[in-house]
Amino acid sequence: MREHKAKxxxxxxxSDGQFHSGERLGEQLGISRAAIGKHIQGIQAWGMDIYRVQGKGYRLNKPIELLDQARLESKTSVPISLIPIIDSTNQYLLDKGEECQSGEVCIAEYQAKGRGRRGREWVSPFGSNLYMSMYWQLEAGMAAAMGLSLVIGVSVVEALEQLGVEDVKLKWPNDLYYQDRKLAGILIEMSGQAGGAANLVIGMGMNLSMSGEQGGITQPWVSLDEVLGDHRIGRNQLASAIINAWQDSLEQYEYQGMNGFVERWNRLDNFISREIKLLMGSRVVSGIAQGINEQGAVLIETDKGIESYIGGEISLRSCDTKEQ
Structure with missing residues (x-):
């Protein structure tokens, strides 16, 4: 982290969004104006928009609230590692393994190697999104973790609702949607042995203020800023609310399993009562979405009746939208 200290x-x-002269910045940091210019280039490589105007200096295109460990810890009750520049918050906790405490969180400003399901890249510019992961030891074992991404999705949307965010929905099995566009994705990775506890790492990336130029994403997506309109939620407030929601939902899941979440998930299902397609390799199942069941399987009404499907390689797409 020392290599990034000056940046x-x-x-x-x-972060205040105001102009700061290169000379003054150099004085504040104890480095030359030339060094300031090099560090600015490095920050731009992280995906930050910084402008330079002759006679005025440098400024961000807009103010930004940086994550603050003390503020996060004051609003939560779990260990938190704030690592501004990281390869992957999930990988950090996976590497740490059983040294982690259950509930421990890693959160970052920038991921160099963020990833989503099936090894896809998760675009992770500095300060534009929320990148966070939590370690959880599930005593019931790996088999009991089936459907856990649904539980986490419910907890995030309900936390957003408590902050005044409306109309965010869920896409089975691991995405948050707003008006048929992706707002956030959840990735759960696990390890363990049969008969033992499951070691889970739950990761989420949420688009907060990422621009189209930063995104480079092929599927339809939306940022939380667009969802909020004139309303604003601080990044530290948002992260704290989600951390607490995860902890509460995971504790509840330990005792109730999926039973306490099916109705809550179905209320938020982005595709319920809509025609959908399930893609399972070369197989395609078409029908009307009917929510999920107690096993976390997606239910589809087909010509054969209500059928349930579950598995990591199932892809859900709506027939009346572009590829999701």
Missing amino acids: LSLLSIL
């Missing part, structure tokens, strides 16, 4: 200090100064 992070520079961003802390620039």
Whole structure:
């Protein structure tokens, strides 16, 4: 992290969205104006928009609230590692393994190697999104973890609702949607042995203020700023609310399993009562979405009646939208 210290200090100064002269920045950080210019280039490589105007200096295209460990810890009750620049928050906790405490969180400003399901890249520019992961030891074992991404999805949407965010929905099995566009994705990775506890790492990336130029994403997506309109939620407030929601839902899941979440998930199903397609390799199942069941399987009404499907390689697409 020492290699990024100057860049992070520079961003802390620039976070107010005002102009700061290169000379003044150099004085504050104890480095030359030339070094300031090099660090600015490095910050831009993280996906940050920084402008330079002759006679005025440098500024961000808009103010940014940086994540603050003390503020996060004051609103939560779990161990938190704030690592601004990281390869992957999930990988950090996976590498740490059973040294983690159950509930421990890793959160970052920028991921160099963020990933989604099936090894896809998760675009992770600095400060534009929320990148966080939680370690959880599930005593009931790996088999009991089936459907856990649904539980986490419910907890995130309900946390957003408590913050005044409306109309965010869920796409089976692991995405948050707003008006048929992706707002966030959930990735759960696990390890363990038969008969023992499951070691889970639950990761989420949420688009907060990412621009189209930063995104480079092929599927339809939306940022939380667009969902909120004139309303604003601080990044630390949002992260704290989600951390607490995850902890509460995981504790509830330990005792109730999916039973306490089916109705809550179905209320938020983005595709319920709509025609959908399930893609399972070369097989395609078409029908009307009917929510999920107690096993976390997606239910589809077909010509044969209500059928249930579950599995990591199932892809859900709506017949009346582009590929999801």
